[in-house]
Amino acid sequence: MIDWLWQSSLLISAVILPLLLGHAWLLRRLGAQTTYSLWALVPLSLALVALAEAGAVTTSGWTQLQVVTTVQQEVAGWRPAQLPALSLMIWALGVTAAWALLLRHRTKSRASWSIGRHLRVVRWRDCLSPAISGLLRPTLYLPLDFSARFSSDQRRLVLAHELAHWQRGDLHSNFGAFLLLSVFWFHPLVWLGYRRYRMDQELACDAHVLGKTSTAAQASYGRALLLAAGPTQSPWSLIDPLTNHYGAYKKMKERLQNLTQSKSYTRLPIVALSIVVFAAAMLWQSPTVASETGNENELATPIVRINPQYPAAAAKQGLEGKVALRFSITAAGETDAIEVINAEPEGVFDSAAVRALEKWRYHPRFAGDGHEVLLAFTLE
Structure with a gap:
């Protein structure tokens, strides 16, 4: 807020x-x-x-x-x-x-x-x-x-x-x-x-x-x-x-x-x-996904989503940040080939974000490369 x-x-x-x-x-x-x-x-x-x-x-x-x-x-x-x-x-x-x-x-x-x-x-x-x-x-x-x-x-x-x-x-x-x-x-x-x-x-x-x-x-x-x-x-x-x-x-x-x-x-x-x-709304409107099944207008949302563990050292220092990850979804719906494409601050939340994403599961129809996710770490 x-x-x-x-x-x-x-x-x-x-x-x-x-x-x-x-x-x-x-x-x-x-x-x-x-x-x-x-x-x-x-x-x-x-x-x-x-x-x-x-x-x-x-x-x-x-x-x-x-x-x-x-x-x-x-x-x-x-x-x-x-x-x-x-x-x-x-x-x-x-x-x-x-x-x-x-x-x-x-x-x-x-x-x-x-x-x-x-x-x-x-x-x-x-x-x-x-x-x-x-x-x-x-x-x-x-x-x-x-x-x-x-x-x-x-x-x-x-x-x-x-x-x-x-x-x-x-x-x-x-x-x-x-x-x-x-x-x-x-x-x-x-x-x-x-x-x-x-x-x-x-x-x-x-x-x-x-x-x-x-x-x-x-x-x-x-x-x-x-x-x-x-x-x-x-x-x-x-x-x-x-x-x-x-x-x-x-x-x-x-x-x-x-x-x-x-x-x-x-x-x-x-x-x-x-x-x-109107132009801005078109730029920021919800995206469509063309999956292998041809089912458009469906977001590649995870079936199982595990939130990352907040690093204790970062919490004690009052640090907040975000990590952008790129990954693939296998035919079994598992995440694979996870890579960090951006992190703020660097090296603080990367490991926690990768470990959490490894546990996510998707429907097999979303199998493919090039998926991205942004994990934001905030303090309450």
């Missing part, structure tokens, strides 16, 4: 950092709606990691299996092997704290969690600006002076903005984004990316509402944004995945500047991303 978090953190850093650094350029060239859609790169990149880790890997037409061997023996004193367990505990506490803070905020804000199919409108004295909330049923919160503060045109545009959040599925997307935020709570770039994603969502919703309106409507909408803004904004108003707020004054400058940009939404970046994801 710790290895997955580390590898995934590096990957999403490579995705989030360009989106943050190139945000101004992307906004000018692509527009608010297309720029917002590019944040789909983050979950898509994690899906690629899952595809890379899952299943078997095709190697020269034969099946390469991965077997993980773990050791749970007690080692006296403080050892490096204990660090992964401690790290996992700290990570779990962070995830729990993130969701506990969210639930506490949701309880204090009295947002709706009720189930239903229709919009509920609530006039709330503590509501400074319009906001829509909910996951299964939308609840629209309006300030008590909503009718007096906004003109009829402004009310129409403001309500259209809030309803667009629900119709576009923004609240549901935010829930998934917060799920990723809670998993990677330790990553500063994830927090910065989530904040930028939520602000881009507002810009995209503005562009959606004003896509077919006149210049006069844009001016009216701009005045409505200023009327709806407040001098301060709680950090949780941006983190809360099930509520969308208009924002504080300092957030309005960017929104007002983008009201005059009329770039339409283009699906080209999303189509390009879909092609990349």
Whole structure:
């Protein structure tokens, strides 16, 4: 788990950092709606990691299996092997704290969690600006002076903005984004990316509402944004995945500047991303095996598999590693001609891996050369 978090953190850093650094350029060239859609790169990149880790890997037409061997023996004193367990505990506490803070905020804000199919409108004295909330049923919160503060045109545009959040599925997307935020709570770039994603969502919703309106409507909408803004904004108003707020004054400058940009939404970046994801999935899909019997789509999995013995010296030193082996399967289903083709670290786990593989047994229909297996040695 710790290895997955580390590898995934590096990957999403490579995705989030360009989106943050190139945000101004992307906004000018692509527009608010297309720029917002590019944040789909983050979950898509994690899906690629899952595809890379899952299943078997095709190697020269034969099946390469991965077997993980773990050791749970007690080692006296403080050892490096204990660090992964401690790290996992700290990570779990962070995830729990993130969701506990969210639930506490949701309880204090009295947002709706009720189930239903229709919009509920609530006039709330503590509501400074319009906001829509909910996951299964939308609840629209309006300030008590909503009718007096906004003109009829402004009310129409403001309500259209809030309803667009629900119709576009923004609240549901935010829930998934917060799920990723809670998993990677330790990553500063994830927090910065989530904040930028939520602000881009507002810009995209503005562009959606004003896509077919006149210049006069844009001016009216701009005045409505200023009327709806407040001098301060709680950090949780941006983190809360099930509520969308208009924002504080300092957030309005960017929104007002983008009201005059009329770039339409283009699906080209999303189509390009879909092609990349599909190509990656094809590369990492489960392999097929053409055995002597002509039975395709069947993995050469062992009937008898003996896990290697973890070397005691390696366990005491907290060493982990992996050994890649190439072998043949005889007509009797036994393994033969075993050779080590790669080992990390060299010479530590080789003998244990070879001794274990000698005891494996396969169905005779998989008889042949060129089979490979990867044995991973990890500590719990």
